[in-house]
Amino acid sequence: MVSLESIEAAASRIRSSIYESPLVHSKTLSRLTGNSIFLKLENLQMTGSFKERGALNRILTMTDAERRKGVIAASAGNHGQGVAYHATQNHIPVQIWMPRSTPLVKLTATRGYGADVVLQGNNYDDACAAALEQSRERKATFIHPFDDEAVIAGQGTIGLELLKQNPDLDVIVVPVGGGGLIGGLGCAVKERHAHVEIVGVQTARLPSMKAALEGQGTASLPAQSTLADGIAVRKAGTHTLPLVRKYVDTIVTVDEDEIAAAILVLLEREKTVAEGAGAISLAAILQSKTGHRGKNIAVLVSGGNLDVTLLARIIEQGMVRDGRRLRLRVRLPDYPGALEGLAAVIAKASANIVETSYNRAHYGVGLNEAAIDITMETRGGDHTSQLLATLKDVPYEFTVVE
CATH class of the missing domain: 3.40.50.1100 (Rossmann fold)
Known part of the structure; x- marks a missing residue:
């Protein structure tokens, strides 16, 4: 049976081999969210996760x-x-x-x-x-990844560390897959500080624990692909579900774009690499899913094992969402110097061309025309609007490629 005593025993057992991950206050995230945000960096463990x-x-x-x-x-x-x-x-x-x-x-x-x-x-x-x-x-x-009492107790040691590192926490936000992490952590925290609110976060594509709490028990959900592959669990655990019922205050969900945005925020603002499951707790806070203001909130960054090719796609799509990356399809007269004139307009607007694709046969171009796809980097949404306004004042027919 998982209890505060079994979690304390686990902490003593594993102490010499497990890194006590830091709990770092983020001024930037605190300002963005209206709370005092502390990041528990479990992505710094030897194997990159809790x-x-x-x-x-x-x-x-x-x-x-x-x-x-x-x-x-x-x-x-x-x-x-x-x-x-x-x-x-x-x-x-x-x-x-x-x-x-x-x-x-x-x-x-x-x-x-x-x-x-x-x-x-x-x-x-x-x-x-x-x-x-x-x-x-x-x-x-x-060794089951979550539905094992010794495993749950081991994950619960994070709760003991959090209370030691900051006794004034109001809320702890935790990723949820099968429930081993939040079940153990919730037990450790609530048995010592019952007033601390425990919030779980699941991907909207596989909210298995949320569904179980809402009356579906441990029924298996259909398989789904998700950026948060580390918590892509189709059904709640039989050992974990009772713990979650007892110790967790609420579970919220976030979608894929929100997870990707949180990964990018951690990378750019905190210089911290998090995988999808590792960033999902921050995604909930950034999107105001928990409804907190003015609270001391610990956000668990549970893992950082993110494939670099996936990271590249997240960065690129994030720049598009933020208005920092723009692609235009421009019709040009097909004669020497036409492209140079277009590039001069873009340069004057201080946008940076990063990719071009020139085409004379597609997109309905005439015999004396060409179509060029131009991908540019800008400083953000306002800069993009200024660039588009500038192009409307010169003789180039263009469309924005979504």
């Missing part, structure tokens, strides 16, 4: 006989890395089953930490079913 706390606590409770038979886990990435690293550190054979859709950065890291990685299925549930079958055949210990 998951290794629960994994290590479970490993350290194993008997010598269990250690010899090894451990098996299923994971979309972060849990697998935590299990792989700490099992290897404790000289325990480890096999991790992962879905084929696992981001390359997480797959490579898991292998690098010493695990035998097996790719199976198109989602976590497929990989988990195969891992469970393999653990039964080999009589190896299966």
Whole structure:
């Protein structure tokens, strides 16, 4: 049974091997949100997420006989890395089953930490079913990513750290997948400081815990792809759901664009890299989903294992949303110097051309015309409006490419 005592025991057990992540006050985010915002940077753990706390606590409770038979886990990435690293550190054979859709950065890291990685299925549930079958055949210990009491207690140690680092917290905002993190953290915090509000955040594409609390129990939701792949859990855990019912005040959801925007805010304003699941708590605060003003709020940045190619797309799309990236399709007369004249107008408006594509055969151009797609960087929405106003005063027919 998960209790304050079991979480305190877990904290003592894992203390020498787990980094006490900092709780950092952000003046910028505080100003943006009207609250006093503190970031709990679990993305700075050795394997890049909070998951290794629960994994290590479970490993350290194993008997010598269990250690010899090894451990098996299923994971979309972060849990697998935590299990792989700490099992290897404790000289325990480890096999991790992962879905084929696992981001390359997480797959490579898991292998690098010493695990035998097996790719199976198109989602976590497929990989988990195969891992469970393999653990039964080999009589190896299966370490569940969230529905295990020792794992939950390990994750709950974050709550103890938060209360020690800032005893004056009013609200703690936590990502929610299967519920292991928020269940353990909620228990640790509420059993000591019952007045602290615990808010969970899920992706709107897979709100499995929210659905369970609203009366659907642990029914499985249809699989969905999401930027927050680390919490893409289709159903709440049987151990975690009662904890969430008891200790969590509310659960809100955010959409994909809001998650992407939060990743970009953390990167630009806080110089902090967070994956989708790691940034989802901040997304809820930035979008005023929790309804708080003037509160001391801890926001859990739960993981930072973000694929760099995905990060590049997030940055590019974020610039488009913010009006800092603009693409125009311009019709030009097809004679020498026409493009030079257009470029001079853009340069005078202080926009930066980053990409061009010239076409004489498509988009309905005439025989003496050409169409050119020009992608530009601007300083923001106001600058973009000024540029478009300038172009309307010169003889270029153009449309904005959405």
